[in-house]
Amino acid sequence: MIALVDCESFYASCERVFDPRLDGRPVVVLSNNDGCVVAMSREAKALDIPMGVPWFQLKGYAQAAGVVARSSNYELYGSLSTRVMEIIGRYAAWQEVYSIDESFIGMHGTVDELTRIGHQIRAEVLQSTGIPVRVGIGRTKTLAKLASRGAKADLSLGGVCHLGSYSPDRLDRIMAGTDVTDLWGVAGRTGKKLAGMSIHTAKDLRDADPKQIRKRFSVVLERTVMELRGLPCLPLEAPRPYKDQLIFSRSFSRPVETAAEMRQVLSIYAQKVSSRLRTQGQVAGVVSAWAMTGHYVTEGRHSAHVSVGLPTETDEPIMLSKAAQMLAPRILHGTRYTRAGVVLTGLRPKTSASPLSLFEPEFEGRRIGETLDGITQKLGPRAIGVGLGGMRGAPVWNMRREMLSKRATTHWDEICEATA
DNA sequence: TCTGGGGTCCTAGGACCC
DNA sequence: TCTGGGGTCCTAGGACCC
Numbered sequence: 001m002i003a004l005v006d007c008e009s010f011y012a013s014c015e016r017v018f019d020p021r022l023d024g025r026p027v028v029v030l031s032n033n034d035g036c037v038v039a040m041s042r043e044a045k046a047l048d049i050p051m052g053v054p055w056f057q058l059k060g061y062a063q064a065a066g067v068v069a070r071s072s073n074y075e076l077y078g079s080l081s082t083r084v085m086e087i088i089g090r091y092a093a094w095q096e097v098y099s100i101d102e103s104f105i106g107m108h109g110t111v112d113e114l115t116r117i118g119h120q121i122r123a124e125v126l127q128s129t130g131i132p133v134r135v136g137i138g139r140t141k142t143l144a145k146l147a148s149r150g151a152k153a154d155l156s157l158g159g160v161c162h163l164g165s166y167s168p169d170r171l172d173r174i175m176a177g178t179d180v181t182d183l184w185g186v187a188g189r190t191g192k193k194l195a196g197m198s199i200h201t202a203k204d205l206r207d208a209d210p211k212q213i214r215k216r217f218s219v220v221l222e223r224t225v226m227e228l229r230g231l232p233c234l235p236l237e238a239p240r241p242y243k244d245q246l247i248f249s250r251s252f253s254r255p256v257e258t259a260a261e262m263r264q265v266l267s268i269y270a271q272k273v274s275s276r277l278r279t280q281g282q283v284a285g286v287v288s289a290w291a292m293t294g295h296y297v298t299e300g301r302h303s304a305h306v307s308v309g310l311p312t313e314t315d316e317p318i319m320l321s322k323a324a325q326m327l328a329p330r331i332l333h334g335t336r337y338t339r340a341g342v343v344l345t346g347l348r349p350k351t352s353a354s355p356l357s358l359f360e361p362e363f364e365g366r367r368i369g370e371t372l373d374g375i376t377q378k379l380g381p382r383a384i385g386v387g388l389g390g391m392r393g394a395p396v397w398n399m400r401r402e403m404l405s406k407r408a409t410t411h412w413d414e415i416c417e418a419t420a
Numbered sequence: 421t422c423t424g425g426g427g428t429c430c431t432a433g434g435a436c437c438c
Numbered sequence: 439t440c441t442g443g444g445g446t447c448c449t450a451g452g453a454c455c456c
Contacts, residue, residue, distance in 0.1 A: 010456095031424035038424065038456095054423040072424085099427095099456045187454055218430060220453085247426055254421085296423060341425090400422090428455075437446080 001107050001114060001137055001164070002236070004144040005088050005121060007081075008132040008152075010101035011039035014077050015070050017130040018408045018416045026067045030055050033251050033399040034071055071401035079409040083129050091121055096236045104141060106236055111164045118160035137162040141234045142227035145184040146202065150174065175203035175228070185224050190217065202228060242282050242349060248273035249341025252397035256337045262291060263328050264395065267387055269342040270324035274317040275376070277344055278369050283313040285346025287323035291331060294338040302337075304330040313348060316369050317386050320344070 007013060011029040016022045026044035028037045036054045044067060049058065055069065062069060081100045089095045092105035107114050118135035125133050136148025143163055151161035163171065181191035183202055197216070199205050205213075206228035214222035223233040248269045256262055266289055277284055287310065292303035306327040310319065324342045331337075368386070375384045406414035 033424070034422085036423050052423080056422040059422095074425095102456075185454070189453065218453090220430065243427080245427075249425065251424070294423075339424090399424095426456090429453090431450100431452085433449090435446100435448080438444090 001109075001139060002141055002144045002232075003092075003105050003107050003114070003118065004098075004136045004141070004148045005103050005105065005125075005133050006136075006148055007084060007101040008134060009039060009041050009045075010081075010131070011070075011072060011077055012041035012044070013131050014073075014080050015405055016041075017080065018076075018406065022068055026065065027070065028058075028062065028067055029070050029072050030403070031072060032401070033253060034069075034402055035251065038072065069403050071404040073405050073407060075407045075410050076405065079407075080129060080131060084125055084131050084133070087125050087128055088121060088133075091117060094236050097239070104144065104236055107137070111162050115160055115162045115165070118162070119158065122159050133159070135160045137164070139163075139230040140227040140232045141236075142184050142224055143230065146175075146178065149178070149182065172203060175206060176201050178202040180205050183224065183228075185220065190221065193217070242280055242347060244345070244347060246273050246276050246280075246282075246284075246344045246347065247341055248276070249339060249343075250399055251339040252337070253400045254397055256291075256340070256397050257334055259328050259331050259333055261397070262331050262337065262340065263325050265291075265340050265397065266324040266327055266342060267321045268385065268395070269340065270321040271317045271372075271385055273342050273344055274315060274320045274369060275373060277315045277320075277347070278373055281350050282347045283315045283350050284320065284344035285310055285313045285348070286344070287320055288343040288345065289324040289327040289341070290343075291327065291337045291340040293336055297336070297338075300335060302332055302335045304332070306330055309346075313346065315350060317372060318368060321386055 012027040015027055015029065022041075024043065025041075026047055026049075027041040028044050028049065029039040030036065031038045034055050036052050037049060037058065038052070040049060040051065047065060047067070049062075049067070077100060085095075085097050085103055088103050088105060092107060094106035096104040098104055107117065109117070114137050118137060121135055122133055125131055134148055134151040136144045136146070136151050137160075138144040138147045147161040147163045150163070151157050151159055154161070166174065178201055180186050180194055180199060180201055181188060183205070186194070186205070193216070194200070194205065197208075199208055205225060208225055210222045210225045213225050226233050250269070252265075256265055270287070270289075286307060288305065288307040290303065290305045293301050304327060308323045308326050310323060314320065372384055372386070406416070408414055408416045
């Protein structure tokens with residue numbers, strides 16, 4: 001059997017761990033730039049605040065209704081996630097950490113045994129970290145996901161739902177009451193196309209002809225059909241040694257319109273992403289950069305892309321920053337760009353085979369990257385940078401985070417204080 | 421004024437090979 | 439009119455996830 005353990009309203013729950021005043025109050029967490037709502041506590045959901053609503057639209061109502069808003073504090077969430085995942089891992093020989101707030105584990109046992117273990121996991125994670133979790137158990141990942149929805153919907157289950165505890169009739173009724181787009185792997189576009197074939201519920205999809213589904217859609221949806229029937233098609237994945245790509249992208253707090261400013265943006269973003277690259281011990285072979293106007297503008301929409309193959313794979317910030325700045329000629333002067341990003345692909349672990357010295361880039365071997373990382377770690381992210389990245393103050397286009405909580409688990413000077 | 425960010429997998433189609 | 443067949447690799451774009 002497979003269990004999905006997922007954290008309830010994870011970001012909002014993290015905010016509560018070190019600020020118990022938030023208990024029982026509606027809490028929303030905002031995306032970068034304090035843009036829109038990306039997480040809500042149960043109380044906020046009860047107010048029918050739509051997920052994804054822009055903060056500037058919600059602000060007035062939120063303040064009147066006593067909603068507490070927080071900027072997203074990924075350093076805190078990442079740190080608490082690591083603790084939660086470690087505890088969950090103690091309960092299984094095989095664990096897949098699927099996302100910051102979800103983990104699949106493999107389990108053996110009777111319905112009663114597994115349900116009991118589910119409750120134990122819940123209790124221990126709550127006791128040790130303050131984060132409430134739900135446990136959904138089924139024969140496949142897709143069914144475990146469905147069970148997790150059940151645990152959320154039916155409070156009488158106490159946070160643990162094992163699909164094996166239902167009769168076939170009851171399971172049919174549950175699936176018939178589940179919209180097909182609420183399934184894992186089925187979103188809006190596929191949902192629309194399925195509706196055209198009179199497939200509206202999870203039960204409809206389970207009972208559809210897999211071959212037809214594969215022909216009309218893809219092998220991905222065919223797998224969903226089989227998984228709904230209890231046939232595992234998606235194995236628990238082992239942790240990967242490294243990623244296929246790394247991205248650093250941000251929206252600006254105000255539009256960037258000049259090539260000079262955009263060069264600064266790209267230089268800094270490239271340095272940010274190169275630092276992640278070094279953390280993972282990888283080198284990159286291809287640098288891509290893009291810039292675009294907002295989704296919501298009606299006039300003057302524009303986007304620019306460029307992709308550069310590097311002569312030698314590298315993790316050095318100077319090379320990568322120069323490559324990213326090759327986007328500059330594609331930038332239309334006077335366009336109101338609202339976001340940009342730098343993407344590294346062609347990633348390999350750094351250890352294997354060093355390039356012939358003839359082709360070594362100018363700065364290779366001088367350990368510029370390592371040196372910057374060391375200084376940054378000691379003195380903070382803006383202490384040093386290459387070229388346009390070495391800024392005393394934050395650039396004017398830098399993102400907004402006006403309601404940021406403390407990073408209580410990763411910075412000594414932000415540690416939680418208790419007062420009598 | 422103000423609408424997130426970081427990933428994965430799959431497929432189709434082009435380039436290229438013999 | 440009519441222009442091989444079979445294979446691999448790579449990339450761009452679509453769809454989805456949290």
